[in-house]
Amino acid sequence: MDFPDESQEHRDCPENVPVLCGKKTLSRGLCVGTRDECKTRKQGVRAILKLPENTAGRDYGYVSDFLGRGCYVPTASMKIDYQRSYRRFDSVPDTFSLLTYNIWGLPKPKLKRLFNLRKPLLINTLNGTDADMFCLQEMSHMAYTEMAEWIDQYAFASEVPFPVDTERRNRSVEVYFVSRYRPKKITVYGITGVLGYENSLLVVEYPNLTIFNMYSQAGSKHSVGQEKTWIHYSRCRYDIMNMIYDMLPKGEAAVICGDFNFHLDGTEAEWPEMEMIRRFETAGFVDTYRKIHRVGGLTEDTDTNLMRWNQKLMAKKYRYDGILYRPGDWSVVGSQVIGKDLVYLNEANSEWFYDEISEAHRLGGRRRLRGVRQTRKGMRLPINASDHFGVLTKFRVRHGAKTRKVRR
Numbered sequence: 315m316d317f318p319d320e321s322q323e324h325r326d327c328p329e330n331v332p333v334l335c336g337k338k339t340l341s342r343g344l345c346v347g348t349r350d351e352c353k354t355r356k357q358g359v360r361a362i363l364k365l366p367e368n369t370a371g372r373d374y375g376y377v378s379d380f381l382g383r384g385c386y387v388p389t390a391s392m393k394i395d396y397q398r399s400y401r402r403f404d405s406v407p408d409t410f411s412l413l414t415y416n417i418w419g420l421p422k423p424k425l426k427r428l429f430n431l432r433k434p435l436l437i438n439t440l441n442g443t444d445a446d447m448f449c450l451q452e453m454s455h456m457a458y459t460e461m462a463e464w465i466d467q468y469a470f471a472s473e474v475p476f477p478v479d480t481e482r483r484n485r486s487v488e489v490y491f492v493s494r495y496r497p498k499k500i501t502v503y504g505i506t507g508v509l510g511y512e513n514s515l516l517v518v519e520y521p522n523l524t525i526f527n528m529y530s531q532a533g534s535k536h537s538v539g540q541e542k543t544w545i546h547y548s549r550c551r552y553d554i555m556n557m558i559y560d561m562l563p564k565g566e567a568a569v570i571c572g573d574f575n576f577h578l579d580g581t582e583a584e585w586p587e588m589e590m591i592r593r594f595e596t597a598g599f600v601d602t603y604r605k606i607h608r609v610g611g612l613t614e615d616t617d618t619n620l621m622r623w624n625q626k627l628m629a630k631k632y633r634y635d636g637i638l639y640r641p642g643d644w645s646v647v648g649s650q651v652i653g654k655d656l657v658y659l660n661e662a663n664s665e666w667f668y669d670e671i672s673e674a675h676r677l678g679g680r681r682r683l684r685g686v687r688q689t690r691k692g693m694r695l696p697i698n699a700s701d702h703f704g705v706l707t708k709f710r711v712r713h714g715a716k717t718r719k720v721r722r
Contacts, residue, residue: 315413315537315541315542315544315602317336317342317343317545317549318334318336318337318338318614319336319337320334320336320338320442321334321335321352322336323333323504324345324363326364327345327361327362327363327386327441328345328361329352330347331338331345331346331347331360331361332345332347333345333347333348333349333351333352333677334354334363335351335498335585336583337455337545339352339353339507340352340353340354340355340550341353341354341355341360341384341547341549341595342545342548342549342586343362343363343545343546343549344360344362344382344549345360345361345362345363346361346431349623355384355386355507355553356384356676357386357387358382358383358384359380359382359383359433360382360544360630361371361382361464362378362381362382363542365378365542365543366542368641370538370539371470371538371540371543372536373538373540374495374537374538374539375509376537376538376539376540376543377510377527378507378511379510380499380507380508380510380545380567381477381508381543381546382508383506383507383508383691384506384549384553385505385506385507385513385549385550385551385552385553385557386505386552386553386554386556386557386561387505387510387530387557387580389557389560389561390502392505392557393481393503393504393505393512393535394501394502394503395477395503395504395514396473396477396500396501397499397500397502398431398499398500398502399498399499400496400497400499402496402518402570403497403498403520403685404473404495404496404497405495405520405521405522405637406495406520406523407495408521408644408710409708409709409710409711410446410447410495410644410708410709411441411443411444411445411446411447411450411707411708411709412446412447412448412449412525412569412571412637412706412709413414413440413444413445413447413652413704413705413707414449414450414451414572414573414635414636414637414695415448415449415450415451415635415652415653415700415702415704415705416450416451416452416526416529416573416635416700416701416702416703416704416705417450417452417699417700418432418452418455418701419437419450419452419453419454419456419457419458419487420452420487421454421455421456421457421486421487421664424670424671427457427666427672428667428671429457429460429565430460430588430699431659431697432697432700433460433461433507434657435451435655435656435698435699436461436699436700437461437464438699439652439653439655439699439704440464441464443704443706444650444708445489445692446493446494446605447492447493447497447525448468448490448492449489449490449491449492449495449516449525449527449572449573450489450490450492450526450527450531451489451490451527451569451573452529452573452670453476453487453489453642454467454476454486454488455476455487455500456491458475458476458554459476460473460646461473465492466492466495468492469493469494469496470491470492470493470495470496470497471490471491471492471493471692472490472500472502472511472516472518473490473502473581474491475489476488478535483504483512483514484504484511484512484516485512486511487512487514488502488514488529489502489516489527489528489529489572490513490516490527491516491518491525491527493518495520495521497518497520498519498520498521499516499518499519499711500516500517500519501517501519502514502515502516502518502680503515503516503517505554505561506550507531507550508531508546508547508549508550509531509532509533511533511602513528513529513530513531513550513554514528514529514555515527515528515529515554515558516528517561518683518697520709522566522567522643523566523567523568523569523621523642523694524562524563524566524567524568524569524573525569526558526561526567526568526569526571526572527571527572527612528554528558528562528571528572528573528574529551529573530550530551530555530572530573530574530575530576530577531547531551531554531570531575532555532575533547533575534547534548534575534672536628536630536632538626538628541709544607547575548585548586549574549586549587550591551574551575551576551587552586552587552589552620552709555587555590555591555594556590557593559590559593559597560569562597562640566640566642567639567641567642567643567644568599568638568639568640569636569637569638569640570594570599570637570639571636571637571640571705572573572635573634573635573702574634574635574636576588576632576634577632577633578591578601578633578634578636579611579633579636580632586685588675592639592722594638595678597640598640598641599638599639599640600638600639600640600646601636601637601638601640601642602636602637602646602649602705602707603633603637603650603651603705604637605649605650606646606648606649607649607679608694610651611633611636611651612631612632612633612651612674612703613632613633613634613635613636613651613702613703613704613705614630614631614632614633614634614701614702614703615630615631615632615703616628616629616630616631616632616637617631617702618683618703619654619698619702619703620656620684620695620696620697620698621656621695621696621697621701622674622685622701623670623684623697624667624671624674624684624685624696624700625671625673625701626673627672627673627678627682628677628679628701633700635702635703635704635705636704638650639707639709639713643711643712644709644710644711644712645707645709645710645711645712646707646709647709647710648707648708649705649706649707649708650697650705650706651703651705651706652703652704652705652706653699653700653702653703653704653705654698655698655699656685656696656698657695657696657697658687658694658695658696659684659695659696659697660694661689661691661692661693661694662688664692664693664694664695665692666694667697668680668683668693668695669693669719680693683695
């Protein structure tokens, strides 16, 4: 379902709020009393179009109870879930690299077993990047426990031990930061979402660089059963990006990275939240991958990530993950997509994947699977390190610039 650009009365809005806000308004997709109300935000839940029952989406956590929520909160009112300052800290050096990566650490029992199967490849992938800083998304207590030995190699990790207050934070996965360099301060924010759980944002502050590691609102018209509700996920992501925009340190080098959950090469007609990307560009930010490469860079790509295809059997080719940078003392000297390698499960684990993870058994059977290797014992299926690919960007101090040398 498409939504109009401009606000108009709509027969599926409730009688007392008959106006459907257009895609170009702050309250896009909501039903309000007058067109002027579309120009403003309100916290809390507002009315939306009447929706048919959607059982397919519910299986993947897409519920309609909170779709009318506004996600924007002024900086001073943002919910702080964790904050810590450090007496000993470093400056970011002249040359460094940063990886953003959604590691798919959801703690559901079936996915926990799959995580254990993916873990060797995931750790090898992380080590292979030789990154100095790791901005991770979908970290959970389960994933942290499995990855603790890897995390312990680094000088800094954002929350040790990993928090277990999932009820207070109202989410089961978190953003996480691992680094060779110790920051001056970190803050974890809980951000309102439209699916009942909170999204998260981690702000990492060094003397000479601020990093925003985000895990934005999931959901699009290409998600299972969300063709009529996608506008609400888009509105929430716009609000979250607007919140980050309001938090930017003035005139300082900054990185915004993570799982944006929208196509960074998309149009505003298809992805209205791209308007915020344009605002960041106007403020001096560059998309580091696009700075180096004119094409490519997909991070959710079911042609390459065969595990992702074999899970849901839905074609997706998007650049959801990225690193934006507002130039300070450094220049972008390289950027690449990581995590494309795959390994094959044995026959027993492949049968388990087909029975417990894949939708193929109800959407056409084994013939729909891709990358299958047949052996005398049965089939073997490929898995990747995660359901997303990551982005690794390398930075080097600009000619003539000097970064501040601080180590305390």
